[in-house]
Amino acid sequence: MLVIVGSxxxxxxxxxxxxxxxxxxxxxxxxxxxxxxxxHRVGDSVxxxxxxxxxxxxxxxxxxxxxRRPWIMDLELAHIALExxxxxxxxxxxxxxxxLVHLDCAVLNRPQGTCLCGPNWRPLQxxxxxxxxxxxxxxxRCSIPASDVRNIxxxxxxxxxxxxxxxxxxxxxxxxxxxxxxxALSAQKLAEFARTPLLAVRFRQHCGSPRFxxxxxxxxxxxxxxxxxxxxxLLSETAA
Numbered sequence: 595m596l597v598i599v600g601s602x603x604x605x606x607x608x609x610x611x612x613x614x615x616x617x618x619x620x621x622x623x624x625x626x627x628x629x630x631x632x633x634h635r636v637g638d639s640v641x642x643x644x645x646x647x648x649x650x651x652x653x654x655x656x657x658x659x660x661x662r663r664p665w666i667m668d669l670e671l672a673h674i675a676l677e678x679x680x681x682x683x684x685x686x687x688x689x690x691x692x693x694l695v696h697l698d699c700a701v702l703n704r705p706q707g708t709c710l711c712g713p714n715w716r717p718l719q720x721x722x723x724x725x726x727x728x729x730x731x732x733x734x735r736c737s738i739p740a741s742d743v744r745n746i747x748x749x750x751x752x753x754x755x756x757x758x759x760x761x762x763x764x765x766x767x768x769x770x771x772x773x774x775x776x777x778a779l780s781a782q783k784l785a786e787f788a789r790t791p792l793l794a795v796r797f798r799q800h801c802g803s804p805r806f807x808x809x810x811x812x813x814x815x816x817x818x819x820x821x822x823x824x825x826x827x828l829l830s831e832t833a834a
Contacts, residue, residue, distance in 0.1 A: 595655055596828055597622050597646055599690070599710065600662035601670060607662050610815060614825060620647040622659075624666050625673060627686045634689070639698045658700040658828025661711040662812060666690070700828045702765075702792040703811050712790040712811030723787055724806040729780045731806040732798055759796040760804070763813050765823040766791050766830075777804045784809060792824065 596619040600607035611621050622644070631650040633643045642653035666686045668679035691705040703712035715723070721731045762781040763770045769778035777797055784806075785793040794813030797804035815821040 595620060595646075595651065595657060596825070597656055597659045598662055599659060599694070603670070604662065606814070610660070610662070610821070613821065617825060617829070620649075620651075622646045624670055624686060627666075627689065628671075628673060628682075634693055634696075636692070636696050644693070653697070656697070656699050658702075658830075659694065659697060660702050660824065660828060661694065661705075664709045664711055664714060664812070666710075700830060702824060702827065703790045706789065709811075712793075713788055715788075715809075717808060720784075720809050721806065724780075724784060727780075727783050727787055729784065729806050730800070730803065757799065759798055759807055761794055761796050761813075763794045763817075763820050764790075764792065765820065766827045768823050770817070770820050770823065773799075780804050780806070791827065 596614060596617050598607055598610055598619060599622045602608075602621065602623050602625070607621065611619055626645045626648065629645045629648065631643065631645040633641065635642045639653045644651050644653055644656070646656075666683050668683040671679045671682055674682045687708070687710065690710055694701055694705050694710065705711070706713045708714065713719075717734060721734055724731045760771065760773060760777065762772045762777050764781050764785040767782075769781055772778035772781065780797070781793065781795040784795055785791065788809070788811070790811045792813065793809055793811055795809045796807040798807055799805070813820070815824060
C-alpha cells in the first residue's frame with residue numbers, strides 16, 4: 595500500500611488520494627495518531643505496525659510514503675481537549691519524525707529538524723545552499739526594523755519586473771520542466787545537497803543561464819507526469 599501523510603482538510607491531499615485509488619493509497623491523518631494500535635519498534639519492521647485510515651496496518655506492507663505536511667498544528671486537533679492540544683501536537687510531531695526516519699520503504703521527503711517533509715529552510719538558507727554549490731542566485735533584499743533587530747525579513751524582486759520564473763521539479767533522478775540540461779543539473783545538485791529526492795526549484799533565466807530564486811520540498815502534483823513519477827518512485831524497490 596501507499597500512504598499519504600497529510601490533513602483531511604487539505605483539498606490537494608484529497609485529490610491525490612482519489613487519483614491514486616487504484617494503487618491502494620490511504621491517508622494517514624492526525625486522528626490516526628490518536629488511535630490505539632501503533633507499535634513503533636526501531637529496526638524491526640516485521641514487528642512494527644501503524645494505524646492508517648483508522649485500520650491497523652503491518653509496517654512491512656507499506657511500500658511508500660508521501661509526506662504532504664511540514665508539521666501537525668494544535669489547531670487541527672479538534673478531537674483533543676483544548677488544554678492538551680499544544681502538548682499532543684508536539685508529541686505527534688516527535689513520533690511522526692521518528693517513524694518516518696526509520697521506515698524501510700521509500701519516503702518523499704524524510705523529516706529534517708522540526709519539519710516532517712524535508713528542511714524548513716528560509717529563503718536566505720536556500721540562497722546560501724545554492725551559492726555553496728556554485729549556482730548563481732537572484733539578489734535578496736533584507737531589512738531589519740529599527741525597533742526590533744531580531745526580526746529580519748527577506749524579499750525577492752517583484753515578479754512584475756521579470757519574465758515568469760522557470761520551475762524545475764526533481765523526483766529522484768528525474769527532472770521535469772527543465773528547458774535545458776544545466777537547469778536540470780542545478781536542480782538535481784540542490785536536491786541532493788538538501789537530501790530531498792522531491793524538490794521544486796524556481797529559476798530566472800539570466801544571459802542564458804539559470805539563476806536560483808526559491809525552492810520547496812513540497813511541490814504541487816497537479817501535473818500528471820510529475821504525479822506519476824512520484825508514484826513510481828514510491829513503488830520502486832530501490833528507492834528506500
